[in-house]
Amino acid sequence: MPDAVRACIVSLDGTIIGENRIALPPGDGPVAPIIKAVKRSMRSALGAAARKLLGVGVAVGGMVDTNQGSIVAMNLAPSLDGYPLADELGREFGLPVRLDHHPRAQLVGDRWFGKGRGAAQFAVIYTGEVLGGAFYFDGHLYRGVNGAGGELGHTFVQIGGELCRCGRRDCWDTIATLSWLRRDAQVAGLPDAGETDSGALKRLVVAGDSRAAELADRYAHNIAVGIANVQQTLAPTHYIMHGDVVLGGAQMIEAIATHVRRLVPSRPGLNIEISAGEAGDRAAHLGAAGLVLSDLLQLSL
Numbered sequence: 281m282p283d284a285v286r287a288c289i290v291s292l293d294g295t296i297i298g299e300n301r302i303a304l305p306p307g308d309g310p311v312a313p314i315i316k317a318v319k320r321s322m323r324s325a326l327g328a329a330a331r332k333l334l335g336v337g338v339a340v341g342g343m344v345d346t347n348q349g350s351i352v353a354m355n356l357a358p359s360l361d362g363y364p365l366a367d368e369l370g371r372e373f374g375l376p377v378r379l380d381h382h383p384r385a386q387l388v389g390d391r392w393f394g395k396g397r398g399a400a401q402f403a404v405i406y407t408g409e410v411l412g413g414a415f416y417f418d419g420h421l422y423r424g425v426n427g428a429g430g431e432l433g434h435t436f437v438q439i440g441g442e443l444c445r446c447g448r449r450d451c452w453d454t455i456a457t458l459s460w461l462r463r464d465a466q467v468a469g470l471p472d473a474g475e476t477d478s479g480a481l482k483r484l485v486v487a488g489d490s491r492a493a494e495l496a497d498r499y500a501h502n503i504a505v506g507i508a509n510v511q512q513t514l515a516p517t518h519y520i521m522h523g524d525v526v527l528g529g530a531q532m533i534e535a536i537a538t539h540v541r542r543l544v545p546s547r548p549g550l551n552i553e554i555s556a557g558e559a560g561d562r563a564a565h566l567g568a569a570g571l572v573l574s575d576l577l578q579l580s581l
């Protein structure tokens with residue numbers, strides 16, 4: 281992620297050990313200290329490895345080229361744009377390295393260990409500082425050419441809307457990430473607006489704050505707009521939500537589902553399902569390891 285790196289060891293039975301988090305230096309500064317921090321986090325996790333490692337899986341919160349194993353662009357850490365991370369880590373640790381888009385790693389985690397088990401198709405939507413998604417269709421993870429798919433945050437939801445961090449206008453990212461939520465929390469006069477998230481909003485709603493309730497519903501609607509576009513285009517129909525919105529609990533997930541169902545024309549036999557994945561990193565960690573295992577076992581994902 282643009283702000284921090286988290287590393288761990290995943291055993292073959294899906295146990296996570298040695299997990300750590302190291303804050304990254306400014307993402308617009310020199311790249312060397314950023315990579316140094318990534319390696320430090322990995323080395324710290326490696327200390328917990330009792331056995332030989334099979335490989336390294338990396339879930340990147342930015343655009344990736346899965347064939348090259350490089351970061352294409354990370355809007356909040358532009359120093360990493362174009363960085364050949366898989367090559368660099370492979371040289372350093374002498375292991376095969378598999379790099380993929382963060383929501384796709386979460387999808388692999390869900391497909392092997394979570395709510396996607398046994399499903400023929402589903403989508404993962406990640407919300408937080410950034411927005412992204414991943415698709416599982418007819419028993420296969422769908423990446424698009426060189427991993428270019430899933431950049432949902434920069435699909436367009438508005439004409440004449442705001443400037444996005446990617447330099448374009450009107451992106452879904454401008455109305456459905458934490459930056460939007462915090463700015464509108466400020467406008468609404470909510471406490472600690474600059475730090476707010478779906479969890480804080482939920483606590484205010486429970487305490488009877490009507491401004492928080494209105495904002496939470498608007499946030500749910502803005503997230504639903506992008507999901508409705510995905511549904512109309514590809515109809516994965518089952519969506520597993522990860523990241524910030526999970527902190528909002530069942531109420532937030534249900535609010536998103538209600539808005540999506542309202543935005544998508546109904547069809548007999550089509551029941552759109554939105555469920556909660558994880559607010560934390562477990563699915564991404566399991567999925568990143570899953571990417572390595574799939575390669576080693578030459579499994580189709």
Ligand SMILES: [Zn+2]
Binds near residue numbers: 434446447448451
């Ligand atoms: Zn954008």
